[in-house]
Amino acid sequence: MRREQTLADRITGSAVWRSVVRHGYPDTQRNQALIIASNVFLHIHPVKIKRYATKVTYTFCLGGLSFFMFLVLTMTGVLLMFYYVPSADLAYQSMKDIESSVTFGQLMRNMHRWSAQGMVIAVFLHMCRVFYTGSYKPPREFNWVIGVLLLVVTFLLSFTGYLLPWDQLALWAVTVGTNIGGAAPFVGEQVNMVLRGDFEIGQSALIRFYTLHVIFLPLAAAFLMAVHFWRIRKDGGISGPL
Amino acid sequence: MAEIAQQTPGGQGFTPIDEAKRQRLLELVRGRAMARPTDLAEDEVMVWPSLVVVEAVSAAVFLLILTVLSVMVNAPLTARANPNQTPNPSKAPWYFLNLQELLLHMNAGVAGVIIPTVALVGIAAIPYIDRSPLGVGILGTSAKGRRIIGFTFVYTTVVIVGMILLNEQSGRTVFGLAGFLQENLNTPELINYQILPVLIIVFWIGVLMALVQRLYRPTRREMVIALFTGFVAAFVVLTISGTSFRGEGQDLTWPWNLPLEHH
Numbered sequence: 001m002r003r004e005q006t007l008a009d010r011i012t013g014s015a016v017w018r019s020v021v022r023h024g025y026p027d028t029q030r031n032q033a034l035i036i037a038s039n040v041f042l043h044i045h046p047v048k049i050k051r052y053a054t055k056v057t058y059t060f061c062l063g064g065l066s067f068f069m070f071l072v073l074t075m076t077g078v079l080l081m082f083y084y085v086p087s088a089d090l091a092y093q094s095m096k097d098i099e100s101s102v103t104f105g106q107l108m109r110n111m112h113r114w115s116a117q118g119m120v121i122a123v124f125l126h127m128c129r130v131f132y133t134g135s136y137k138p139p140r141e142f143n144w145v146i147g148v149l150l151l152v153v154t155f156l157l158s159f160t161g162y163l164l165p166w167d168q169l170a171l172w173a174v175t176v177g178t179n180i181g182g183a184a185p186f187v188g189e190q191v192n193m194v195l196r197g198d199f200e201i202g203q204s205a206l207i208r209f210y211t212l213h214v215i216f217l218p219l220a221a222a223f224l225m226a227v228h229f230w231r232i233r234k235d236g237g238i239s240g241p242l
Numbered sequence: 243m244a245e246i247a248q249q250t251p252g253g254q255g256f257t258p259i260d261e262a263k264r265q266r267l268l269e270l271v272r273g274r275a276m277a278r279p280t281d282l283a284e285d286e287v288m289v290w291p292s293l294v295v296v297e298a299v300s301a302a303v304f305l306l307i308l309t310v311l312s313v314m315v316n317a318p319l320t321a322r323a324n325p326n327q328t329p330n331p332s333k334a335p336w337y338f339l340n341l342q343e344l345l346l347h348m349n350a351g352v353a354g355v356i357i358p359t360v361a362l363v364g365i366a367a368i369p370y371i372d373r374s375p376l377g378v379g380i381l382g383t384s385a386k387g388r389r390i391i392g393f394t395f396v397y398t399t400v401v402i403v404g405m406i407l408l409n410e411q412s413g414r415t416v417f418g419l420a421g422f423l424q425e426n427l428n429t430p431e432l433i434n435y436q437i438l439p440v441l442i443i444v445f446w447i448g449v450l451m452a453l454v455q456r457l458y459r460p461t462r463r464e465m466v467i468a469l470f471t472g473f474v475a476a477f478v479v480l481t482i483s484g485t486s487f488r489g490e491g492q493d494l495t496w497p498w499n500l501p502l503e504h505h
């Protein structure tokens with residue numbers, strides 16, 4: 001006997017719905033496999049994995065958290081970009097505006113700041129997790145090296161963002177930071193000149209840090225993450241006891 | 243399996259087969275022809291829902307924590323940047339304060355560039371130094387590995403805290419050795435504040451390796467554990483010293499006497 005069609009049935013049975021969602025409700029293994037395989041975002045995962053790889057006390061979710069914070073940073077960062085002006089004259093005032101007159105501006109700024117700190121910590125701890133579980137061993141050597149590059153990019157992202165509020169904390173932290181870099185043997189002065197575009201930190205440094213922070217380094221990070229995640233799949237998923 | 247069993251007995255056009263033969267047929271079918279991508283082995287689970295749920299829940303929990311934190315604590319915004327007013331102390335972002343701490347004790351190029359570069363290259367080289375598959379997937383590899391972690395952490399902390407205090411006593415002159423060498427042998431900066439500090443660091447790493455070797459008879463993996471743990475401990479101790487114990491003029495102070503808040 002045919003069951004009466006509910007509204008939900010009509011919607012999920014419509015041509016529009018079925019052109020978007022190309023599998024049935026995921027309560028059978030077939031549909032559970034299809035939902036992973038037919039969605040470009042979920043397709044980053046295999047259809048099935050080893051049981052130990054889902055154990056929270058193995059990865060402590062740290063790699064996932066690093067990625068999650070990268071996503072939060074991207075979204076809150078785009079919102080901040082609507083208001084922030086990378087000019088030595090206007091930057092500080094635009095920060096003040098974000099905090100006092102932009103709806104949810106202070107919240108966006110706080111979330112951006114705290115997840116940036118969180119990402120540095122999470123990435124570092126993720127490296128420790130990977131190390132102490134011996135997960136860098138063959139065939140994962142190359143992914144470990146990609147990871148080290150990601151660590152460096154994460155530091156640089158955080159450091160370039162540090163200058164943007166153009167307050168005393170920003171100016172002097174970056175002054176100390178670039179002075180450390182400037183002490184490099186042979187190339188220090190040149191590196192510093194490239195970073196600052198001037199003898200001291202001013203407009204040209206700000207625009208360089210800004211461009212690195214909002215375009216170049218996020219793209220570099222995304223590129224490295226793509227390779228990182230791809231390698232995890234190709235190396236047979238998360239490492240586990242032999 | 244169930245599908246096959248249903249089809250066979252009494253199905254149209256099928257000759258009923260005896261029990262023994264049916265058993266054999268089932269084995270054959272399960273082994274190869276009907277294997278599907280969704281067939282799960284003993285130790286496997288479906289990513290949907292088993293992994294996706296973990297991811298979704300941890301993302302939600304984390305977003306909640308982050309939101310609550312951001313509602314309660316504001317990001318710092320100090321006075322407008324002023325190149326003519328140097329704060330005392332001036333500090334780099336906290337994750338570079340380990341380098342800034344090192345910088346107090348030796349040549350800036352050595353502390354700020356050479357040591358971190360060597361450390362990063364060394365870390366990147368780990369998988370090419372330790373290639374045995376031993377201990378993969380086990381936190382700390384073995385009971386011995388975990389004891390080495392504990393030992394190295396304590397050793398590194400004691401050595402670094404001791405060195406910071408001693409060097410502070412001598413007015414940051416490499417325990418007075420730099421001054422002594424310069425006065426008596428007229429040695430250049432290159433020796434006093436570059437080569438000498440590096441030799442001291444190498445010495446302590448050497449002592450660590452010798453101790454671990456004697457005490458634990460480690461495998462190569464376990465020796466690498468000692469070295470990596472030494473790095474992590476040094477990073478942590480130097481960062482804490484740089485963030486929480488360096489006040490005006492980068493002199494040692496208690497955290498509660500620090501003049502400026504840093505985030």
Ligand code: HEM
Pocket residue numbers: 059061062063064065066067070123124126127130135136140143144145146147148150151154225228232237238239240
């Ligand atoms: C932005 C930075 C990073 C992101 C977003 C990231 C993300 C991830 C994710 C999601 C995983 C899956 C397992 C897990 O969650 O632990 C993973 C695994 C891995 N990561 Fe990272 N990672 C980052 C940085 C690093 C660093 C700094 C290293 C090492 C120096 C590293 C080395 C590895 C290796 C070797 C694996 C495979 C681990 C295994 O098979 O158990 N990653 N990463």
